[in-house]
Amino acid sequence: MASEPINPEVVSRPLVICGPSGTGKSTLLTRLFASHPNTFGFSISHTTRSPRPGEQDGREYHFVTKEEFMRRVEAGEFLEWAQFGGNCYGTTFAALSALHPLRCILDIELQGVLQLRSKAPLQTPPLSPVFLFLSPPSISTLKSRLRGRGTETTESTAKRLAAAKAEIEYAMQGGHDVVVVNDQVDKAAEKLEKIAMGWKGWEGCGDELPRFNVDELDE
Ligand SMILES: Nc1ncnc2c1ncn2[C@@H]1O[C@H](COP(=O)(O)OP(=O)(O)OP(=O)(O)O)[C@@H](O)[C@H]1O
Numbered sequence: 613m614a615s616e617p618i619n620p621e622v623v624s625r626p627l628v629i630c631g632p633s634g635t636g637k638s639t640l641l642t643r644l645f646a647s648h649p650n651t652f653g654f655s656i657s658h659t660t661r662s663p664r665p666g667e668q669d670g671r672e673y674h675f676v677t678k679e680e681f682m683r684r685v686e687a688g689e690f691l692e693w694a695q696f697g698g699n700c701y702g703t704t705f706a707a708l709s710a711l712h713p714l715r716c717i718l719d720i721e722l723q724g725v726l727q728l729r730s731k732a733p734l735q736t737p738p739l740s741p742v743f744l745f746l747s748p749p750s751i752s753t754l755k756s757r758l759r760g761r762g763t764e765t766t767e768s769t770a771k772r773l774a775a776a777k778a779e780i781e782y783a784m785q786g787g788h789d790v791v792v793v794n795d796q797v798d799k800a801a802e803k804l805e806k807i808a809m810g811w812k813g814w815e816g817c818g819d820e821l822p823r824f825n826v827d828e829l830d831e
Pocket residue numbers: 631632633634635636637638639640757758760761794795796797798800
């Protein structure tokens with residue numbers, strides 16, 4: 613792919629990647645970052661969970677106590693935050709601004725997307741994120757990728773598939789600005805690159821959302 617630089621018009625627009633667990637977000641983002649070093653920044657979230665061995669405060673996460681986290685919530689510092697498995701996770705406006713002049717990429721869950729949608733225009737200056745839905749080609753593919761990855765217990769797979777239902781339903785309501793279907797990884801990577809780099813025609817290069825029957829997620 614030609615190495616055109618990032619379009620300066622998109623740099624200040626955070627790119628928000630959403631999609632069910634197992635769709636291939638990490639796979640595609642790893643490729644994107646490898647092809648374009650020093651172009652994108654991944655915002656460092658705050659969390660109340662304890663650091664795992666090897667994790668460093670301010671690198672993987674800003675590790676804070678529950679009290680500190682809630683103080684920041686009260687102060688309105690979070691663009692989005694959510695609770696998973698008993699711990700809180702969130703993105704502050706400051707963490708996002710710190711990335712400038714790199715384009716911020718956020719990989720967040722539906723709860724976060726909804727908060728960001730409502731809070732982004734209220735920031736000074738207002739934020740104008742691009743919401744991208746990374747879609748599986750079908751529900752059966754999503755299930756087999758998640759199971760095939762071999763990283764999840766049966767219980768956590770079930771939780772991820774339950775969350776996938778709400779995410780896909782939101783996409784079916786047209787909740788995102790652009791959809792990329794991760795069927796053939798090379799093609800999806802090319803589209804993500806065009807959108808993330810803001811190359812000419814990026815707004816119209818997305819795919820149509822497949823016709824999903826979300827009840828298949830209950831089976
Ligand atoms: N286009 C593709 N074709 C086939 N397999 C794929 C494709 N994209 C990703 N995969 C595989 O699907 C599995 C899930 O991908 P990945 O871990 O990137 O998902 P994810 O969306 O980042 O999930 P999570 O949100 O749980 O981190 C991996 O085993 C990956 O190698």
